[in-house]
Amino acid sequence: MPRSTRRRPALAHPEAESIDLYDVLHALSDPTRMTIVRILRTEPERACGTFPVDVAPSTLSHHFKVLRESGVISQREEANRRFSALRTVDLEQRFPGLLDTVLAALARNGDDA
Amino acid sequence: MPRSTRRRPALAHPEAESIDLYDVLHALSDPTRMTIVRILRTEPERACGTFPVDVAPSTLSHHFKVLRESGVISQREEANRRFSALRTVDLEQRFPGLLDTVLAALARNGDDA
Numbered sequence: 143m144p145r146s147t148r149r150r151p152a153l154a155h156p157e158a159e160s161i162d163l164y165d166v167l168h169a170l171s172d173p174t175r176m177t178i179v180r181i182l183r184t185e186p187e188r189a190c191g192t193f194p195v196d197v198a199p200s201t202l203s204h205h206f207k208v209l210r211e212s213g214v215i216s217q218r219e220e221a222n223r224r225f226s227a228l229r230t231v232d233l234e235q236r237f238p239g240l241l242d243t244v245l246a247a248l249a250r251n252g253d254d255a
Numbered sequence: 256m257p258r259s260t261r262r263r264p265a266l267a268h269p270e271a272e273s274i275d276l277y278d279v280l281h282a283l284s285d286p287t288r289m290t291i292v293r294i295l296r297t298e299p300e301r302a303c304g305t306f307p308v309d310v311a312p313s314t315l316s317h318h319f320k321v322l323r324e325s326g327v328i329s330q331r332e333e334a335n336r337r338f339s340a341l342r343t344v345d346l347e348q349r350f351p352g353l354l355d356t357v358l359a360a361l362a363r364n365g366d367d368a
């Protein structure tokens with residue numbers, strides 16, 4: 143069955159209070175995923191195909207899934223597009239200061255694109 | 256050749272200024288490794304066999320290696336024992352506030368031993 147006619151499963155998101163620190167740290171431990179997070183920090187929402195990352199579509203899908211299932215981002219579908227947003231409020235409530243501290247560390251890491 | 260008579264290679268440690276954020280986040284994304292970090296936060300040095308973690312020795316060796324190669328801990332050998340210490344100063348200089356913020360997040364994560 144071609145992908146386009148298959149019904150997509152609902153996108154799974156952890157509840158804010160269930161966001162797990164190890165999942166978040168793992169999600170942030172990859173440069174492509176961190177690039178996505180860094181971009182989403184500056185805008186409310188973005189279509190998944192529009193991130194300036196140089197990886198295969200299947201790899202990018204995996205990265206978005208890791209970010210979503212860890213609770214770092216939320217995703218919603220509209221027509222044929224999927225939009226991502228950073229769960230800034232949920233993350234700040236669950237782990238105060240973590241996201242900002244990690245992004246400040248990223249700026250010192252010397253290799254962020 | 257039995258392990259005991261084999262000369263051990265020198266322990267590799269990254270320079271403080273070369274500590275990589277992604278390596279650090281990956282190192283901290285595991286509960287056993289985080290337990291080691293949390294314990295080392297409270298004492299200057301500890302022999303590797305004395306951590307209260309319930310994993311096989313080979314698994315524990317792997318965890319120490321990941322922590323050391325990421326720059327999170329330093330290790331030294333003395334006679335037949337290997338001692339570990341947190342690289343608190345190096346980490347704080349490289350990524351200010353990161354370690355404390357992650358450990359504060361750990362306290363909120365609800366599953367730290």
